Amino acid sequence: MVKKIEEGSHAVADVVRLLNPGVLAMYPITPSTHIPERLSEFEANGELGGKIIRVESEFSAISAVVGASARGIRAYTATSSQGLALMHEVLFAASGMRLPIVITVANRALSAPLNIFNDWQDSISERDSGWLQFYGEDSQEVVDLMIQAYKIAEDKRVLLPTMVCMDGFFLTHTYDVIDVPEDLKGFVPDYKPEHAFLDPKKPMTQGAWAMQEPYFKLRKELEEAQRSIFPVIKEVHDDFAKVFGRSYGDGLIEVYGEGDNAVVTMGSFSTNLKVLADKLGFQVIRIRCYRPFPDKELAAALKGKESVAVFEKDVSYGTGHGAVYNDVRTVYNGKMVNFIVGLGGLDVPVSALEKMYKQVPEMKDAETRWQI
Amino acid sequence: MLEVRFHGRGGQGAVTAAEVLAVAAFGDGKYSQAFGKFGPERRGAPVQSFTRVDESPIRIRQEVYEPDIVVVLDPGLMKVVNVRQGIKEGGILIINTKDKVPGAWCVDATRIALDTIGKPIVNTAMLGAFSKASGGAVSLESIIKAIKERFPGELGEKNAEAIRKASESCSLIGV
Amino acid sequence: MVGGIIKDVGNISSNKTGSWRTFRPVVDKNKCIGCGTCKMFCPDVAIEIVDGKAIIDYDHCKGCLICKSVCPVGAISSEEEAK
Numbered sequence: 180m181v182k183k184i185e186e187g188s189h190a191v192a193d194v195v196r197l198l199n200p201g202v203l204a205m206y207p208i209t210p211s212t213h214i215p216e217r218l219s220e221f222e223a224n225g226e227l228g229g230k231i232i233r234v235e236s237e238f239s240a241i242s243a244v245v246g247a248s249a250r251g252i253r254a255y256t257a258t259s260s261q262g263l264a265l266m267h268e269v270l271f272a273a274s275g276m277r278l279p280i281v282i283t284v285a286n287r288a289l290s291a292p293l294n295i296f297n298d299w300q301d302s303i304s305e306r307d308s309g310w311l312q313f314y315g316e317d318s319q320e321v322v323d324l325m326i327q328a329y330k331i332a333e334d335k336r337v338l339l340p341t342m343v344c345m346d347g348f349f350l351t352h353t354y355d356v357i358d359v360p361e362d363l364k365g366f367v368p369d370y371k372p373e374h375a376f377l378d379p380k381k382p383m384t385q386g387a388w389a390m391q392e393p394y395f396k397l398r399k400e401l402e403e404a405q406r407s408i409f410p411v412i413k414e415v416h417d418d419f420a421k422v423f424g425r426s427y428g429d430g431l432i433e434v435y436g437e438g439d440n441a442v443v444t445m446g447s448f449s450t451n452l453k454v455l456a457d458k459l460g461f462q463v464i465r466i467r468c469y470r471p472f473p474d475k476e477l478a479a480a481l482k483g484k485e486s487v488a489v490f491e492k493d494v495s496y497g498t499g500h501g502a503v504y505n506d507v508r509t510v511y512n513g514k515m516v517n518f519i520v521g522l523g524g525l526d527v528p529v530s531a532l533e534k535m536y537k538q539v540p541e542m543k544d545a546e547t548r549w550q551i
Numbered sequence: 552m553l554e555v556r557f558h559g560r561g562g563q564g565a566v567t568a569a570e571v572l573a574v575a576a577f578g579d580g581k582y583s584q585a586f587g588k589f590g591p592e593r594r595g596a597p598v599q600s601f602t603r604v605d606e607s608p609i610r611i612r613q614e615v616y617e618p619d620i621v622v623v624l625d626p627g628l629m630k631v632v633n634v635r636q637g638i639k640e641g642g643i644l645i646i647n648t649k650d651k652v653p654g655a656w657c658v659d660a661t662r663i664a665l666d667t668i669g670k671p672i673v674n675t676a677m678l679g680a681f682s683k684a685s686g687g688a689v690s691l692e693s694i695i696k697a698i699k700e701r702f703p704g705e706l707g708e709k710n711a712e713a714i715r716k717a718s719e720s721c722s723l724i725g726v
Numbered sequence: 727m728v729g730g731i732i733k734d735v736g737n738i739s740s741n742k743t744g745s746w747r748t749f750r751p752v753v754d755k756n757k758c759i760g761c762g763t764c765k766m767f768c769p770d771v772a773i774e775i776v777d778g779k780a781i782i783d784y785d786h787c788k789g790c791l792i793c794k795s796v797c798p799v800g801a802i803s804s805e806e807e808a809k
Binding site: 183184186295296317348349352353354355356447448450451453454526527528529530 | 569570573574577582583584585586587589608609610611612613614616
Binding site: 560 | 743745746747748749788789790806807
């Protein structure tokens with residue numbers, strides 16, 4: 180491990196190089212741009228093991244990556260916002276074909292109005308695509324998640340595509356002191372596909388047509404796969420902690436501090452909520468693995484709390500809440516309120532969080548309030 | 552924790568200045584963080600960037616609202632932006648200006664940049680002034696080293712000269 | 727403001743961006759032939775040709791000096807902005 184100071188995007192590119200995907204197909208979009216930029220630099224300097232495919236859109240990027248993964252090769256892409264939205268159709272093909280692709284999502288708001296800044300609406304809108312979704316609190320955790328992501332995705336018990344989400348600008352464009360490994364110490368073995376690959380001696384059909392009954396059963400299998408892999412995620416997280424010396428809760432959620440009242444959140448502004456928790460004495464429960472949704476762990480952590488406040492940077496339009504609130508509601512029946520913050524990159528400082536959190540006692544169950 | 556806010560104009564390198572300062576502070580053995588307040592990046596538009604420096608890991612992720620030090624890269628900004636906003640009591644204001652602004656550290660960084668680099672890009676020179684005005688909160692050696700890493704070769708040498716000159720010529724104007 | 731639709735179009739003229747300049751373009755009226763090349767190239771629509779001479783709108787000129795580089799007769803020079 181070497182501590183260095185660098186931009187979050189560059190730290191991600193450093194670790195992607197070590198993960199050595201055979202195919203990288205990227206179409207740069209703010210704020211993910213510096214990841215493909217740095218990876219292209221590596222390629223130009225002859226320091227990249229894999230091939231970068233230059234594509235003409237994000238739809239092509241994810242399609243190329245699906246093709247590479249179906250061929251049996253580790254594949255990677257990075258995107259944001261409209262780019263992820265353009266990938267939408269192919270995301271379902273990737274999960275349906277059980278291809279262990281990993282993409283870094285630099286979270287950004289969706290148009291309209293046009294906005295390049297951070298919120299979670301892009302990846303939250305893909306929460307039902309069958310992909311695993313992890314959210315990092317800082318660039319260190321994003322680097323560590325990237326190392327764990329392929330190991331989880333390629334595990335024979337999993338075989339699911341994975342999004343590692345990092346807040347755009349707040350992480351991608353911020354210089355931080357980060358431990359970036361110089362090598363992965365054999366932690367992530369080479370990808371040796373057994374279910375989907377291209378070999379003339381063993382011909383197979385992938386992405387085939389399915390009638391009602393097999394379709395139904397395969398989609399059910401996809402959900403059963405999602406629901407069965409909690410132990411794998413925890414196992415990889417624990418193994419990572421042994422090798423690299425860093426851990427994040429149980430790998431699914433992280434519980435910070437103590438208190439009769441809890442705040443549930445994800446992503447980079449969790450840090451500010453922790454600062455506020457030190458002052459006001461509530462507990463912060465940070466969701467690290469959002470898909471599959473760690474309902475049992477959350478239910479256990481929230482049991483007996485007097486109140487729960489969910490802070491999030493997305494809206495599940497028409498429900499009156501954010502998507503994270505709606506999910507957490509399924510495991511907690513007590514007083515629960517929702518704060519929508521930071522849309523379109525609005526700064527969420529500790530002072531604003533304090534002002535909002537102090538409103539919890541006067542709020543009704545299920546009430547939603549907005550930062551501005 | 553030391554919190555710094557830079558005011559500049561798009562194209563003057565305010566974000567680069569914040570980043571180089573963070574890299575230099577890390578070179579001094581400290582923890583640091585740097586980021587810009589990004590907008591539609593138009594050359595000439597008022598922009599801000601931030602640096603934090605501390606002995607221990609930095610646990611905060613928000614803009615700098617109450618800076619210890621404010622660095623103004625463009626004197627014209629004084630008329631359009633309240634550069635003193637939120638500055639802590641006893642805080643330090645460092646301005647690139649030909650004039651003498653009472654209570655502020657002043658340096659004609661534009662002149663220095665034109666003389667050394669040949670372009671009115673003042674971000675690096677202002678870091679020299681920063682080191683002097685802050686009493687070495689980030690060392691001149693580390694700033695010069697960070698600049699040479701960022702801009703290798705002749706450009707780095709020219710910028711290093713601008714940093715040294717600005718450090719020597721900046722001075723606190725009495726109230 | 728339903729849908730973020732802006733109905734008072736052209737409001738950019740109230741945003742005086744002249745303070746953004748480091749250098750200001752200066753027209754030598756004796757050399758200017760009023761050809762309008764600078765006006766064509768000015769990205770901020772800050773040049774008009776009045777009575778056959780280029781007039782710069784310093785409230786909106788950002789000092790990019792494209793006018794100086796495209797002037798066919800070298801009638802535009804630049805001066806460091808006094809601040």
